[in-house]
Amino acid sequence: MAKKSVFICQGCGYESPKWQGKCPDCGNWNSFIEEETNSLRSVIKSKKTKKNTPLKLSEIQTTKKDRILTQIEELDRVFGGGIVKASLTLIGGAPGIGKSTITLQMASYLAPNYKVLYISAEESASQLKMRAQRLGINSENIYILIENRFEVIAETLNDIKPDIVIVDSVQTIYLEEIKSTPGSITQLREITFKFMNYSKRYNFTTIMIGHITKDGAIAGPKVLEHMVDTVLYFEGDKNGYLRVLRSIKNRFGATNEIGIFEMMSKGLKEVKNPSLLFVSLGKEKTPGSALIPIMEGTRPIMIEVQALIIKTEYQIPKRTIVGFDQKRISMLLAILDKYLHLKFATSDVFVNIVGGLKVDETAVDLGVMAALISNFLDVALPSSVAFIGEVGLNGEVRGVTFIENRVKELEKLGIKEVVIAQNNLKPLENLKMAIKITTLSQITDLMRFINLS
Numbered sequence: 001m002a003k004k005s006v007f008i009c010q011g012c013g014y015e016s017p018k019w020q021g022k023c024p025d026c027g028n029w030n031s032f033i034e035e036e037t038n039s040l041r042s043v044i045k046s047k048k049t050k051k052n053t054p055l056k057l058s059e060i061q062t063t064k065k066d067r068i069l070t071q072i073e074e075l076d077r078v079f080g081g082g083i084v085k086a087s088l089t090l091i092g093g094a095p096g097i098g099k100s101t102i103t104l105q106m107a108s109y110l111a112p113n114y115k116v117l118y119i120s121a122e123e124s125a126s127q128l129k130m131r132a133q134r135l136g137i138n139s140e141n142i143y144i145l146i147e148n149r150f151e152v153i154a155e156t157l158n159d160i161k162p163d164i165v166i167v168d169s170v171q172t173i174y175l176e177e178i179k180s181t182p183g184s185i186t187q188l189r190e191i192t193f194k195f196m197n198y199s200k201r202y203n204f205t206t207i208m209i210g211h212i213t214k215d216g217a218i219a220g221p222k223v224l225e226h227m228v229d230t231v232l233y234f235e236g237d238k239n240g241y242l243r244v245l246r247s248i249k250n251r252f253g254a255t256n257e258i259g260i261f262e263m264m265s266k267g268l269k270e271v272k273n274p275s276l277l278f279v280s281l282g283k284e285k286t287p288g289s290a291l292i293p294i295m296e297g298t299r300p301i302m303i304e305v306q307a308l309i310i311k312t313e314y315q316i317p318k319r320t321i322v323g324f325d326q327k328r329i330s331m332l333l334a335i336l337d338k339y340l341h342l343k344f345a346t347s348d349v350f351v352n353i354v355g356g357l358k359v360d361e362t363a364v365d366l367g368v369m370a371a372l373i374s375n376f377l378d379v380a381l382p383s384s385v386a387f388i389g390e391v392g393l394n395g396e397v398r399g400v401t402f403i404e405n406r407v408k409e410l411e412k413l414g415i416k417e418v419v420i421a422q423n424n425l426k427p428l429e430n431l432k433m434a435i436k437i438t439t440l441s442q443i444t445d446l447m448r449f450i451n452l453s
Contacts, residue, residue, distance in 0.1 A: 007032040008185045035180040068164075068205065071109040074260060074270040075102070077299075078232060078245050080253015086203045087252065088196050090170070090225065092210045093234030098243050098261070098268055099209045102234075103166045104128075104135060105267050106207075110164055111139035117162035121148035121172035135267045148182065150175050150194060162204055167195065170208040183211075192227050225249060235358070242277070242356050243268060247297070257297030275302040275413055278355040284383055288375030291386040291415065292367035293406040294359055300402070300409035302386065303357060305364065307371035308350040317346065323353025324368070325360060332369055332391065339395040339443050342376055363400040365391040366419065369443065373450055382453050384416035388424070395443040399424035404431065411435045419449060 007016045010033055012026035019032050067082030076082050083089070093099045100123075107116045116139075120128055125146050132138065145156055150173055157165070167173065173191045174182035181187070192208070199206045208228070225231050231249040236242050245259040260277070261268040271277055279291060279302050288307040293300050305324075312318065321329050329351055336342045351368065353359055366389035374381050388406055390398040399421040400406075407428060410418055417436040420428075425439050440446055 005034050005036050007034050010185055013185045013189075033180070033184060035184060035186050036178075068110065068114065070106050072106065072270055073272065075106060075245070078247045078257050078259040079230065080247075080250055080257070083205055083207075084229065084252045085205055086199050087205055087229040088192075088199050088227070089205075089207045089230040089232065090210050090228045091207065091232045091234065092212050094212060097234045097236060098263055099234055100131070100168055101135070101263075102245070102261070102268050103168065103207060103209065104131060104137060107142050107164065107166060108132075108135070108137040108139055111141040114141070114163035115160065116142045116164045116166065117145060117156070117160055118142060118166045118168070119145045119147060119153060119173075120168050121146075122169060134265075148172050148174060150191060154194075154198070157198060157202065157204075161202070165195075165199075165204055165206045167206065167208040169211055170195075171211050188224060192224050196227055237356055240356060244357070254297050258299070275300075275409065278302065278357065279304040285380050287378050287380045288371050290367045290371040290374065290381055292364045293386060293388060293409050294361060294364060295402050295406065298405075300405045301357075302409060302413060302415075303359065303364075304354040305368055305371050306352045306354060307368070307375045309344065309347045309372065309375050312346060312348045317344070318348040318350075320348075320350045322351070323356065323358050324351055324364070328362075328365075329368070331393070332365060332372070335391060335393065335395055335443060336369065336372060340373070340447055342373065344376075361400075362390040363388055363406075365389060366397060366421075366440075366446065370419075370446060370450065373447060377450065379450055379453075381450065382417070384414070385419065385453070386410050386415050386417075387419045389419070389421045389440065391443060397421040397440045397442065397445070403427055407431075407433065407435060407437075419446075 007019050009023040009026060009028060009031045011023060011028040011031045014023050014025040016032060022029050023031050066085045068085060069082045070076055091099055107118060110116055125144055128144055143160060143162065145153065147153055153173070170191055171183040171188065174187050175190055178186055178190060195206050195208065229251045230247065233246045233248055235244040235246060241263050243261040243263055245261065247255055247257040249255060260271040260274045262271055290305050291302060292305055293302045319326060319329065333344045333349065337344060367387035369391060370381060370387050388400060388403065390400055392398055403420065403424045404427055407418055411433050415435060417438060419438045419440060422439040422441040425437065428437060438449065440449070
């Protein structure tokens, strides 16, 4: 049989019968690689199995999924209350961010009760041993396999019969019967499919580490994220100490849940009260600093936003934004110009979310505006006041979701006053709280509040 080939984009998985310079689907240049299709079909083709018959929805019985607690509270939170047995998880993140460290720490906590197999296709056994010694890990129930051929890995799975399998990393594992290189679209798709089938068939939990592209997405086609049960991303500056583990997809729990860790000399340490990490309470604030409670999943976290406005020396003013959407900052500046007559056209504007967090919810609009006005007028905001609210294009202050959770977090941290939208007051009327609540309906009310504070 003659060998047939197809050109596959390594960025999105688009297939073409001939080579193309630019992918028509994702727009990447020089991303097409020729791969044989007959080998792919031979892998996908399966033996005949018993035919499944349709069932009535009312006849289907459900069972509660058993969960494995890692004893790392921040990690269990991201998983939605622990790792579900026989599930498949994909963890992505930049090199050096701490993916291997967190999985090895997790393995040490699980080892007393579960048999753990750590498959490394990137590091040698001695390198893993040195990392384990640095983390203080030395367990008899953790097995290390240095291998990147899936055929050998499958034999080991049958011999050892582990409860937990950690794969570091999925891009370096390959099937010998597929003639493409490790990390290619075909290899990634088939390796993930194999691990998914093995996990369900032999009832073990698989955690795969994945590399990311320069754009910050997990390398490989989006189909990988659709195949797995849970997708987690490690965020943070690898040169800093803060790490955020974020749930992007979770079939067994809430998405956008986060776990916060600090990178220490002996591994990752969980941060149980992150609000105290991102703000400095009790200290007198300088002009341009405001406190805002945000929601990360089901958890309220208080952050500090800082703004700096200076006269520009250039024809086009700078707009430097860290941790927030630059387009939305431009919109807020336009609203301030329109309704409060604050002119930013001749000024450089710098906005920073303290601590390295990335915020994308509109509930921070009011706090960002307060910081901008504060620095523009050179008036410091009170250190015990926080701001919650979305601002519309007509200058109105709009209510936000989870207002009770946000205000309760502020009260717990000792904040004396919170400024919210007028239509957010009703849900708080029946709550017995000592915190003072100030309501606004228009952005002009914010200016009066800052001038009187």
